[in-house]
Amino acid sequence: MIRSVVRGFGAALPKRVMTNKEIESKVDTSDEWIVQRTGIRQRYIAGEGETSASLGEAAARAALERAELTPDDIDLIIVATSTPDNTFPATAVNIQNRLGMRHGAAFDMQAVCSGFVYAVATADAYIRGGLSKRALVIGAETFSRLLDWTDRTTCVLFGDGAGAIVLEAQEGAGTKADRGILTAQLRSDGAHREKLYVDGGPSTTGTVGHLRMEGREVFKHAVGMITDVIEAAFEATGTTADDIDWLVPHQANRRIIDGSAKKLGIPLEKVVVTVDLHGNTSAASIPLALDAAASDGRIKKGDLVMLEAMGGGFTWGSVLLRW
Numbered sequence: 001m002i003r004s005v006v007r008g009f010g011a012a013l014p015k016r017v018m019t020n021k022e023i024e025s026k027v028d029t030s031d032e033w034i035v036q037r038t039g040i041r042q043r044y045i046a047g048e049g050e051t052s053a054s055l056g057e058a059a060a061r062a063a064l065e066r067a068e069l070t071p072d073d074i075d076l077i078i079v080a081t082s083t084p085d086n087t088f089p090a091t092a093v094n095i096q097n098r099l100g101m102r103h104g105a106a107f108d109m110q111a112v113c114s115g116f117v118y119a120v121a122t123a124d125a126y127i128r129g130g131l132s133k134r135a136l137v138i139g140a141e142t143f144s145r146l147l148d149w150t151d152r153t154t155c156v157l158f159g160d161g162a163g164a165i166v167l168e169a170q171e172g173a174g175t176k177a178d179r180g181i182l183t184a185q186l187r188s189d190g191a192h193r194e195k196l197y198v199d200g201g202p203s204t205t206g207t208v209g210h211l212r213m214e215g216r217e218v219f220k221h222a223v224g225m226i227t228d229v230i231e232a233a234f235e236a237t238g239t240t241a242d243d244i245d246w247l248v249p250h251q252a253n254r255r256i257i258d259g260s261a262k263k264l265g266i267p268l269e270k271v272v273v274t275v276d277l278h279g280n281t282s283a284a285s286i287p288l289a290l291d292a293a294a295s296d297g298r299i300k301k302g303d304l305v306m307l308e309a310m311g312g313g314f315t316w317g318s319v320l321l322r323w
C-alpha cells in the first residue's frame, strides 16, 4: 500500500516581531488581557517585500533542503492560504516559478485555518492515487494585511508566517505501524460562514476586505468540532489517545488547545504549542509548529502525530500520521 511519508519540513517568519505591548499603543487592550484570554505574547508581521509567496518560498526551500531534494524532484505543489499575493493566479504557481519549476502541477487550497489539514489530505489522495510521487505542501499567510487594526477583538489574535512539508510516496504494509499518513478526516458546515469571514471579495465588493469574527461563537464550537474529528481518526485507525506521541493543533488560542487536549485525555506535555510566539497564523500555524517540534528533536521518526484544525466556514479536520 502506498503511504505519503513526511520527508522534509521547513518554516519562515517575517523579520519583524510585534509584541502585545506594541499593540497596546494601537488599540485599547493590554498584554495581560491578551495573554490571559489567548496565550499570545507576540506575533510576526510581514514588512515591505514580504508576502505569502515569498514566505512560502522560503519555507519550501528549507523543507527541500532538509529532505535533500531539489525542485526537480517535486511534481505537485499545494499552497494552503487565504491571503494570496493576487486574487489569481494561485500563490502555488507563484512559488513554483520562484523555485524555478516548469513541470508538475500547482494550485491553492482555501479552507482558512483548516487549510493545511485540507492540503495534506489532498496531497495524500493524489499520492495514494498515483498522481504524484512527491508533493510540497505549504501553508503561507499574511493575515496582518486582512486585519482591521482598529478592532481590538480581532487584531490582537493573528500573525504572519509560512511552513512546508515534503510528502513522498513510500510502500507501506497497510497497518497502523506504517510511516506516513494513516488517515485524514475533513468536515465543513457553511451555515456558520458569517461567524468568521472577510467582508470583501472580487465578486461582491471588488475589494479585499477585512476579517470579521464573532469570537465567542467560534470559541463555543471549537472544542467539540476538534474532538469530533480526532475521535474519528482514532476510530478509522484503531488507535487511542494513549497511542499519540504528539498533538500538533492549529494555534488559534491556548484555551482552545488546552480544552481539546483535556477532553481527549492527551497530557499537555504531548501538545506542541507555538501560539505564544506566532499568534494565529491560520493555514501556516500547523507546519510552523511541526517545524519547531521536529527541529528541536521532540518529534522523532516513528512518532504518532495528530494534526487538527478548525476555522472559518466552519471547516475542521484532522490528520493522523506516523513521522
Ligand SMILES: CC(C)(COP(=O)(O)OP(=O)(O)OC[C@H]1O[C@@H](n2cnc3c(N)ncnc32)[C@H](O)[C@@H]1OP(=O)(O)O)[C@@H](O)C(=O)NCCC(=O)NCCS
Pocket: 028, 029, 030, 033, 034, 037, 038, 113, 152, 153, 154, 156, 213, 215, 216, 217, 218, 219, 252, 253, 256, 280, 310, 311, 312
Ligand atoms: C476572541 C476571544 C479571545 C475573546 O475572549 P472572550 O473571553 O470570549 O471575551 P469576550 O468576547 O467575551 O469579551 C470579553 C470582554 O473583553 C473585551 N475585549 C475584547 N477584545 C479585547 C482586547 N483585545 N483587549 C481588551 N479587551 C477586549 C470585550 O469587549 C468584552 O468586554 P465587555 O464585557 O465590556 O463587552 C475568544 O472568544 C476566542 O478566542 N475565540 C475564538 C477565536 C479564534 O480562535 N478564532 C480563530 C479560529 S481559527
